[in-house]
Amino acid sequence: MTPSSEMTPREVAQHYLDTFxxxxxxxxxxxxxxxVAWKVQGAGxxxxxxxxxxxxxxxxxxxxxxxYFEALEFHIERTFDSGNQAAVTGNLKHRILSTGKEFTxxxxxxxxxxxxxxxxxxxxxxxYALWRAFQRD
Numbered sequence: 032m033t034p035s036s037e038m039t040p041r042e043v044a045q046h047y048l049d050t051f052x053x054x055x056x057x058x059x060x061x062x063x064x065x066x067v068a069w070k071v072q073g074a075g076x077x078x079x080x081x082x083x084x085x086x087x088x089x090x091x092x093x094x095x096x097x098x099y100f101e102a103l104e105f106h107i108e109r110t111f112d113s114g115n116q117a118a119v120t121g122n123l124k125h126r127i128l129s130t131g132k133e134f135t136x137x138x139x140x141x142x143x144x145x146x147x148x149x150x151x152x153x154x155x156x157x158x159y160a161l162w163r164a165f166q167r168d
Contacts, residue, residue, distance in 0.1 A: 036147035040117035041110045043144045048119070052105065056093050060086050064150040073158035077165055080158065101126040103133065117142045123156070127164045134164035 038046065047062040063069075069089050073080030078099055083089050104124040111118045119140040126133050136157035143151035 038147050039112055040115055040142065040144040041112040043147060043149060044110065044112075044117040044119050044140065044142050047142070047149055048105075048107075048140075051093075052102070056090060059093065060090060062149055063089060063152075064145055064148045067149060068151045070152065071154045072156065074162040077158070077162055080161075099128055101128060115144050117144065130165060130167055132164040134161050136160055 043062065047059065050059040050062060053059075063086055065086055067085060067089060069083040069092065071080050071092075075081065078095055079092065083092050102123070102125055105121070106123070107119055107121040109118075109120045119142075120138065122135070122137050124133060124135045138154065138156040141153045141155070142149045
C-alpha cells in the first residue's frame with residue numbers, strides 16, 4: 032500500500048506505523064510530506080528527542096532509532112481522527128541499548144495529514160522516564 036489522498040488521517044497514521052515497524056526507511060519516508068514538521072517530546076540530551084524538519088532530518092532520526100533502542104512492545108489502544116488530524120494512543124516498552132534498561136510508557140502520537148501524507152508529527156511519552164533509562168547508575 033502506498034499513501035493516498037483517499038486515505039483517512041487514521042489510515043495514514045496506521046500505515047506510517049506499519050511501515051516504520053517493518054524497518055523499511057524509504058517506504059516509511061513515503062508516508063511523510065517533503066516539508067514534514069517532526070517533534071518528539073523530551074530532554075535535549077536524549078538523542079531521539081527534539082524537532083526535525085523535512086524528510087532528510089527524519090531519515091537521520093530513523094537511523095538513530097536502532098542504535099539506541101530495541102523495541103520490545105508497542106500496543107495501540109485507540110485511534111481517532113478529526114478533519115485532517117489523527118491521534119493514536121497506547122503503550123510501549125523499549126530497551127535502551129547503552130544501559131540495558133527497559134523504558135515503559137503510555138504514548139500519544141498526533142499527526143496532521145495533507146494529501147495523504149503526514150505533514151506534522153508529534154510523539155508524546157513519559158520523557159522523564161526515558162531520560163532516566165538513558166542514565167547510567
